[in-house]
Amino acid sequence: MAVTIKDVAAKAGCSVTTVSRILNNRGSISEKTRKKVHTAMEELNYFPNQLAVNLFRQRTYLVGLIVPDVSHAFYALEIKYIERVLHENGYRLLLCNAESDNMRETEYLNMLQSNKVDGIIIASHTLDLEAYSKVNLPIVALDRFLGPDIPTVSSDHEQGGRLAAQELIDNNCKKVIQITGFCGVPTPSHKRHTVFSDVMKKNGICCETLELPFNAFSFRDYITYADNIFRNHNHIDGIFAADNVACAMEKVAISRGLNVPGDLKIVGYDGIEASLMSYKTLTTVAQPVKQLALTTVVTLLEIISGESVFDKGTHIRLPVRLIRGETTVDTKSGNEVLQQ
Amino acid sequence: MAVTIKDVAAKAGCSVTTVSRILNNRGSISEKTRKKVHTAMEELNYFPNQLAVNLFRQRTYLVGLIVPDVSHAFYALEIKYIERVLHENGYRLLLCNAESDNMRETEYLNMLQSNKVDGIIIASHTLDLEAYSKVNLPIVALDRFLGPDIPTVSSDHEQGGRLAAQELIDNNCKKVIQITGFCGVPTPSHKRHTVFSDVMKKNGICCETLELPFNAFSFRDYITYADNIFRNHNHIDGIFAADNVACAMEKVAISRGLNVPGDLKIVGYDGIEASLMSYKTLTTVAQPVKQLALTTVVTLLEIISGESVFDKGTHIRLPVRLIRGETTVDTKSGNEVLQQ
DNA sequence: TTGAAAGCGCTAACAA
């Protein structure tokens, strides 16, 4: 059916070895045959069958990426940059959307091994650590802890929690709420909430920690949730939550007649576009999305090529930064903030 | 290195044929050997090498997806649903982010052919039609026209343009602006703007069509652009633009002291979360993201399996629907709209 | 119920 190296060889009147040599730039070839082979390849619209190449080389230049939700703005960005760095290094991306489903994650793990990908990046965690350690393939965890043998790349969430807390303290908040994601398993990013709460306590500020329900995914869910919070909590003057949740909190707060930042200060987390889309641009702790992608891929490729200089269980933390919007201080106009 | 079928056969004391039979549920096997083989596979943690299987079968169960921008909310959603449907059908997703770069798109096209994917979904279009027709593989175009032999799946954008226009007309707009994406090549989605402009003209309403610059990607760019529009255009009372652009327009309008929808009505397009995140929830024409994904994948799989019932050049149009938010009529409260 | 052997398309010794 498809054109093979044999067809090219036949058409060019030489052996498959010669064609293979030309394909891979190996050995010496006379200009004449080189030309003949090239013409043959073009005329037949020949593409080498990577399957065969890979089978021989025991290498696919394929990397699997498992995320919990492709459509979440943060992961969507992460995927974009990961794919970009992989592409620059000659690798391709096999994308797996685990959807927080442990059956799916297991399937994906098996599938990736069967498909002989060169490595896996995992940004999901619904399985026992044993399941990950059994995988006999280079793995890097993105913002997860997957076991003592698997390196983790994440933002410096402790710094993030500290920055957020300080921003609210500096702006005189006395009764704050922080909203965490669903805490199924411990992840690096949960640390920001521990730190946040610690700093608040140390400063004698009342801090309540609430957890998003495990089935709250969409912005609509966040609005419902935000509505509940305001119904059940009075006189809150500070909020710390992921950007999209913070955006929902802001929207509901304003619809209830609260003044932001006058009555209520808000600090988001992530630095995704949601922080810009809200009525008042969010003050937010921005994660270094691009750097995270770069570091994750580079770490993985080093393991693949065997030149890894890290201990296996390293945790690489990348610095975050606070971007001051309009939800904590009341000085700048909206446009100033956006143009900055 | 890796465990192969030979190792399993050796350990189980049988031939590779037998192991293969068990793997594929073919022929009849004695309960005794079946058990022995299963134990061997478990003890060795054996995974069949898909590369070898694929090479033999001439089939990879891999589908390539080329999008212009993974991180755009609309594509991110599309990717999520496409991956889901593929997964349900035993296929995996090779994700390619063309980034509106024709070099990259060419590379991807070649790569996908070399990697013997079973089919390709293309939601990007930076190349000549010839480049697509030369690809000797099942292709479906998502919201693009890629040539007479390639089926297109898209929303019914003409209906979308009509709905948007009618909504603004019904709410007494007299001077409207619509903002189109960058018009490098004609795509199905541009039709909404042609129709919109036609309907406006027929109703004697002043309608100006502006084009986003090709290098405007981020929300920040949209804000700058929106700012320019308001600087250079007076007394606009209606706007039609993609959700994220519409969101930026709303934000800038409000910061300039305009009342929405009092002074200015806005209709978005897409139905992504941006339409909910803005201060006033956008009235928007929602595309059937899930249906688009489903139809695209199903169409592709039908072509792959050879049971396609369509003409090759079919254009499947899926209906859109208007979701009325707070930017065209002033009745509902914000929360009502969000809870609806 | 089982096994030997050919072959999927390619690469790399080894030979000439």
Add this chain to the structure above:
DNA sequence: TTGTTAGCGCTTTCAA
């Protein structure tokens, strides 16, 4: 400079 051949890990005819 070129060709012959074995083999990557698997499936499947054919034979026993």
